[in-house]
Amino acid sequence: MPKLQGFDFWRTTLKGARYVVAPMVDQSELAWRMLSRRHGAHLCYTPMLHAQVFVRDSNYRKENLYNDVCPEDRPLIAQFCANDPEVFVQAALLAQDYCDAIDLNIGCPQMIAKRGHYGAFLQDEWDLLHKMITVGNERLSVPITCKIRVFSEIDKTVKYAKMLEKAGCQMLTVHGRTKEQKGPLTGVASWEHIKAVRKAVSIPVLANGNIQYLSDVDRCIQETGVLGVMSAEGHLHNPALFEGRNPPVWEMAEEYLEIVRLYPCSLSYIRAHLFKMWHHTLHVYQGLRDELAKVKTIAGVEEVNRELKKRCQEEMANQVEGEKPKGGLPFPHWICQPYVRPGPKKLPVENGDRSTEAKTCSKRALEDEEGNPEFLSKNKLKKKARNPHKNFDLAQKPKYAKCEQCGNPKGNKCVFSLCRGCCKKKAFKETADCPGHGLLFKTKFEKSLKWKHAENEGMMNGDKAGGHIQTDSITAQLNGTESGNVV
Numbered sequence: 001m002p003k004l005q006g007f008d009f010w011r012t013t014l015k016g017a018r019y020v021v022a023p024m025v026d027q028s029e030l031a032w033r034m035l036s037r038r039h040g041a042h043l044c045y046t047p048m049l050h051a052q053v054f055v056r057d058s059n060y061r062k063e064n065l066y067n068d069v070c071p072e073d074r075p076l077i078a079q080f081c082a083n084d085p086e087v088f089v090q091a092a093l094l095a096q097d098y099c100d101a102i103d104l105n106i107g108c109p110q111m112i113a114k115r116g117h118y119g120a121f122l123q124d125e126w127d128l129l130h131k132m133i134t135v136g137n138e139r140l141s142v143p144i145t146c147k148i149r150v151f152s153e154i155d156k157t158v159k160y161a162k163m164l165e166k167a168g169c170q171m172l173t174v175h176g177r178t179k180e181q182k183g184p185l186t187g188v189a190s191w192e193h194i195k196a197v198r199k200a201v202s203i204p205v206l207a208n209g210n211i212q213y214l215s216d217v218d219r220c221i222q223e224t225g226v227l228g229v230m231s232a233e234g235h236l237h238n239p240a241l242f243e244g245r246n247p248p249v250w251e252m253a254e255e256y257l258e259i260v261r262l263y264p265c266s267l268s269y270i271r272a273h274l275f276k277m278w279h280h281t282l283h284v285y286q287g288l289r290d291e292l293a294k295v296k297t298i299a300g301v302e303e304v305n306r307e308l309k310k311r312c313q314e315e316m317a318n319q320v321e322g323e324k325p326k327g328g329l330p331f332p333h334w335i336c337q338p339y340v341r342p343g344p345k346k347l348p349v350e351n352g353d354r355s356t357e358a359k360t361c362s363k364r365a366l367e368d369e370e371g372n373p374e375f376l377s378k379n380k381l382k383k384k385a386r387n388p389h390k391n392f393d394l395a396q397k398p399k400y401a402k403c404e405q406c407g408n409p410k411g412n413k414c415v416f417s418l419c420r421g422c423c424k425k426k427a428f429k430e431t432a433d434c435p436g437h438g439l440l441f442k443t444k445f446e447k448s449l450k451w452k453h454a455e456n457e458g459m460m461n462g463d464k465a466g467g468h469i470q471t472d473s474i475t476a477q478l479n480g481t482e483s484g485n486v487v
């Protein structure tokens with residue numbers, strides 16, 4: 001059967017998908033996809049896979065695709081990042097029997113993509129992209145799709161999209177933000193850019209960005225004319241988004257955890273999902289945030305969910321009728337709802353020409369990422385989610401005095417002004433004490449002498465055993481070999 005293309009591919013293979021769950025590293029795993037499909041998603045993506053690792057490492061292939069085969073998990077698009085046509089095609093050939101299409105990620109704006117030279121950092125390498133897609137389109141049995149970010153200029157974005165279409169891309173997902181719009185500069189996505197692309201190409205276009213409620217989906221489709229809409233963050237906060245429902249957070253968590261029992265995944269993914277779903281509630285019940293960060297089993301997570309449910313239900317019972325949700329939220333904190341990030345420092349330009357804004361953002365974004373304390377990396381954001389009071393500003397970190405010998409932080413109460421390691425060596429060599437570090441070589445040596453003396457006296461009195469044990473113990477302590485004693 002010939003390979004379906006463009007609109008036929010969307011209509012037949014993707015069954016006219018309108019509600020789409022985004023590819024998300026560590027977050028669009030099988031369990032999440034199954035939950036999403038139960039709640040209205042028509043199409044899901046795998047998290048981004050590294051083409052080179054996929055080709056090289058059979059375990060990576062199993063863990064990230066082959067072991068997750070599930071007939072109900074279709075239609076499914078496997079997404080890759082790549083910067084070499086041959087590697088991309090080899091990876092896609094190894095993946096094509098497990099999915100309905102292969103997506104090329106040319107939208108990732110993160111530092112890791114900059115270092116690895118992929119994602120949005122290929123946005124200016126049109127020849128390379130053209131080749132990757134052409135070769136993929138020729139050699140694969142499934143269609144190639146692309147997920148892109150926009151350029152600040154609408155014209156350039158349109159030219160770019162047309163180039164990808166010409167190369168053989170069969171469906172485009174347009175994330176209406178530039179590659180500089182990330183972290184604190186994320187801001188709103190431009191549906192205007194998406195609309196211009198949709199009008200210019202003759203392949204299906206999906207819109208991505210600003211989708212937090214079902215009403216956004218309808219509005220986006222109406223304004224841009226796209227066939228479907230993709231959601232990432234909005235969907236993580238409310239997996240029932242495509243049903244137009246906002247259920248209680250514990251209900252969604254319960255269901256997700258049941259699915260995880262059927263389709264297991266890493267505890268770190270589970271935690272990350274619950275931190276997102278419970279985002280607003282964990283601001284109220286800080287202790288549960290710590291509990292969630294600490295638990296080591298699914299049963300433990302379920303227990304935290306039960307406690308969260310209990311507390312929220314008590315709060316609901318005491319709610320005064322007509323009382324407005326706290327914190328300016330549209331719903332009470334225990335209801336699945338989006339988290340709206342504070343906007344970028346510069347507001348979008350009103351006349352639609354965002355080039356100046358984007359230029360400013362571009363420079364700022366790179367500076368932010370590399371030095372500005374306001375920029376938080378993904379890992380730091382995760383740490384902040386667990387501990388909102390955490391301060392990452394290096395200037396405000398306490399300064400430690402240095403050890404005189406090695407430069408490591410010295411012990412505050414060390415009598416020699418050294419770090420613990422250097423102090424231990426010195427105190428042992430000189431048979432000295434450092435109470436600050438709990439090192440009592442001198443005291444113990446003196447005690448051992450006393451015991452030896454007592455032992456000698458005991459031997460003279462016929463009492464042998466007790467004395468030996470004590471002396472051996474002291475020798476071990478002096479050598480630092482008896483665990484837990486020399487502290």
Ligand SMILES: Cc1cc2nc3c(=O)[nH]c(=O)nc-3n(C[C@H](O)[C@H](O)[C@H](O)COP(=O)(O)O)c2cc1C
Nearest residue numbers: 022023024025027047048105175209210231232233
């Ligand atoms: C946790 C997380 C992981 C993501 N991982 C990927 C990825 O693997 N591939 C990709 O193309 N985009 C990835 N993205 C970006 C989203 O797919 C999406 O383009 C972006 O979040 C904008 O959509 P939104 O406004 O609905 O959040 C990720 C986003 C999030 C929040």
